[in-house]
Amino acid sequence: MNISIFGLGYVGCVGAACCARLGHHVIGNDISENRVNLINQGKPTIIETDIEELVRSAHDQGLLEATMDHRYAVHNSELSIIAVGTPISREGHLDLSYIYGVARQIGEALADKDEFHIIAIRSTVLPGTSVKVGEIIEEVSGKVRGEDFTVVSNPEFLREGTAVHDYMNPPFTLIGTDSEYAERKFRELYKDIPGEFIAADIEVAEIMKYVNNTYHGLKIAFTNEVGNICKALGIDSHKVMEIFCKDRQLNLSPYYFKPGFAYGGSCLPKDSKALRTLAHDLYVDVPVINAINPSNERQKKNAVDIIESKGQRRIGILGLSFKSGTDDLRCSPIIDVAEILLGKGYEIRIYDKNVRISQTAGINADFITAKLPHLYEIISDDLDTVCEESDVLVVTNKEKEFAEIPARYPHKCIVDLVRQFTELDYDGNYEGISWENININPAQQKKIVRTMIKAEF
Ligand SMILES: NC(=O)c1ccc[n+]([C@@H]2O[C@H](COP(=O)([O-])OP(=O)(O)OC[C@H]3O[C@@H](n4cnc5c(N)ncnc54)[C@H](O)[C@@H]3O)[C@@H](O)[C@H]2O)c1
Structure with missing residues (x-):
């Protein structure tokens, strides 16, 4: 498949290199000239295990290039993946301005593209963002969501440090979509990635990353509190949690979830x-x-x-x-x-x-x-x-x-x-x-x- 990836940071760079590794042709897009140049020299934009070799070989095989020209990226791909940053304000509100900026750029490019286009939001965004992205693209391009393009959610679950391994071995692949065509395309895109392929409602996929990460935070905070109680009692908390984790019926299981x-x-x-x-x-x-x-x-x-x-x-x-x-x-x-x-x-x-x-x-x-x-x-x-x-x-x-x-x-x-x-x-x-x-x-x-x-x- 021909794919464009908007944002060449941790998620975008790893995604670009791994998609190329899966045999797809990838065009990376970034507003940073430096990041675009690095990719075009066959170098990653980030430090990460295994990424150097992946980017170099993808570049050498002609499967990976980068551009600052969003029209070129959209016109030469059937799927655009959005992987730009989504920082939060001090109060905890999400700043989606980068996402909406890319939506406008994709909309501009789609205005003079005839083929159907898929836009996938890979960044972590709150439920409802795909609706807004669709509206922006419709407004800028004059095209109609569902007829000329579709917006899906495809959240990323990688961890920095093991990002390439996590990309290639996810717990599951999740697509939030209302388009059967997009679902088929994503099954094709990830056909060599192990793990269950799950198609769900868009908002289910959008909230998933927040639920996961908040739960991970809860696990850590709970475990540390157990550790602090054990320490005060002179008990080995690591032994306690090791035994805790052996209960796969109630503790580490779908039970109570x-x-x-x-x-x-x-x-x-x-x-x-x-x-x-x-x-x-x-x-x-x-x-x-x-x-x-x-x-x-x-x-x-x-x-x-x-x-x-x-x-x-x-x-x-x-x-x-x-x-x-x-x-x-x-x-x-x-x-x-x-x-x-x-x-x-x-x-x-x-x-x-x-x-x-x-x-x-x-x-x-x-x-x-x-x-x-x-x-x-x-x-x-x-x-x-x-x-x-x-x-x-x-x-x-x-x-x-x-x-x-x-x-x-x-x-x-x-x-x-x-x-x-x-x-x-x-x-x-x-x-x-x-x-x-x-x-x-x-x-x-x-x-x-x-x-x-x-x-x-
Ligand atoms: N880093 C992680 O481990 C991780 C894991 C899973 C999900 N995520 C999510 O993925 C998203 C991206 O995270 P990241 O860590 O890769 O961010 P990052 O800051 O490393 O990279 C974002 C990139 O987007 C580029 N960008 C900004 N506006 C652009 C535009 N209009 N067009 C093209 N490029 C543009 C920036 O120049 C930058 O290179 C965030 O929503 C994050 O929460 C991150």
């Missing part, structure tokens, strides 16, 4: 609280570990806010224990939600097939008496009664029997705290606690309205 409701149960709240208190007593400051509980409490409040926003007073809670398959009510987060709603005067009905109130004894009975003394009056073991007598159905666990609810109870409000439904065509109103609206029913509003409608009663 599904946005949803607050955690609860008899262990997580208790043990994380104990570690916080231990750190406090040792005079070790652990801001990340301390922030976990407030975040969990916030998620309960988010559930209350969503339920209240429906403007209905009869609320049916489907599932009371902290997860499916258990009757353990201790620290079940939905109990806190139910308490708040009861306190505000909402009419609550609860269904949980595992909590047989008449048979509740021991720990659970003590817990109910202390936390929810009215439970005996509002809990039912008949799902249909609860659904019929409620306007808002709050699904709090993934019991199979809840899957039928949209079909059996049209026209209600469903508040889904666990992503019980993956795709929905529902006549009523649906809202998930932490994901976009997945209800494809044309009669329902796609956008989730954030303004609060207070129930009047």
Whole structure:
């Protein structure tokens, strides 16, 4: 393929050399004459393992050249990759001026190009940037996105120091696109790169790099805080984290990585609280570990806010224990939600097939008496009664029997705290606690309205 790459810094230089290594013809473009000259002399613009040899051999084979002329770059390629810098301001706002500058240049060049062109944003940008880039190109070129050109997101995951190796061995290749043609072209471009090829919505691809890097920061900060607690106790933190990493079922695994409701149960709240208190007593400051509980409490409040926003007073809670398959009510987060709603005067009905109130004894009975003394009056073991007598159905666990609810109870409000439904065509109103609206029913509003409608009663 013939490719142009805008920006010949770390990402652009590595991308240019690696694309040429994959057999493609690459034209690099930069506003820096020095960087353009370096590439044209067969030299890299950066210091990086293995890059010198790659750039020299690509240049010698006639597969890599550079220019300051953006028209030449666009006219002689079918795909332009944007790899310019995206610095942030002191307040944390992203400066996209370089991206928009390149968009204007590409737009100018496309004005007198007849062939379809693909623009890929490789720089790290916030969701929505590809829309804006498309608008700029349309405005400058007079061409139409989707007909004459398309804009896709193709985020870069390399680390400096191992950039060439990372480029050639990514964890996966991600393309955010609404164009089948662009997806096909990218499959062709990266056909010799190992790892899964993932095509997703553009905004999913755009946010990915921020999610990855913030999580990496979280891992480091958490690990350092564990290290600081261990040090204060005279424990070898490296041994602790080495063992931690051996748990591939819960620790290093997809487990718990599904946005949803607050955690609860008899262990997580208790043990994380104990570690916080231990750190406090040792005079070790652990801001990340301390922030976990407030975040969990916030998620309960988010559930209350969503339920209240429906403007209905009869609320049916489907599932009371902290997860499916258990009757353990201790620290079940939905109990806190139910308490708040009861306190505000909402009419609550609860269904949980595992909590047989008449048979509740021991720990659970003590817990109910202390936390929810009215439970005996509002809990039912008949799902249909609860659904019929409620306007808002709050699904709090993934019991199979809840899957039928949209079909059996049209026209209600469903508040889904666990992503019980993956795709929905529902006549009523649906809202998930932490994901976009997945209800494809044309009669329902796609956008989730954030303004609060207070129930009047
Ligand atoms: N460096 C990394 O490890 C890394 C990894 C993944 C993603 N990223 C992201 O990739 C993007 C680029 O990062 P970088 O480290 O390569 O930046 P960089 O500063 O090293 O390089 C940017 C290049 O773009 C050039 N440029 C600016 N405006 C231009 C224009 N109008 N036309 C052509 N060239 C222009 C600059 O002269 C410079 O050579 C950023 O969004 C960054 O966040 C960086």
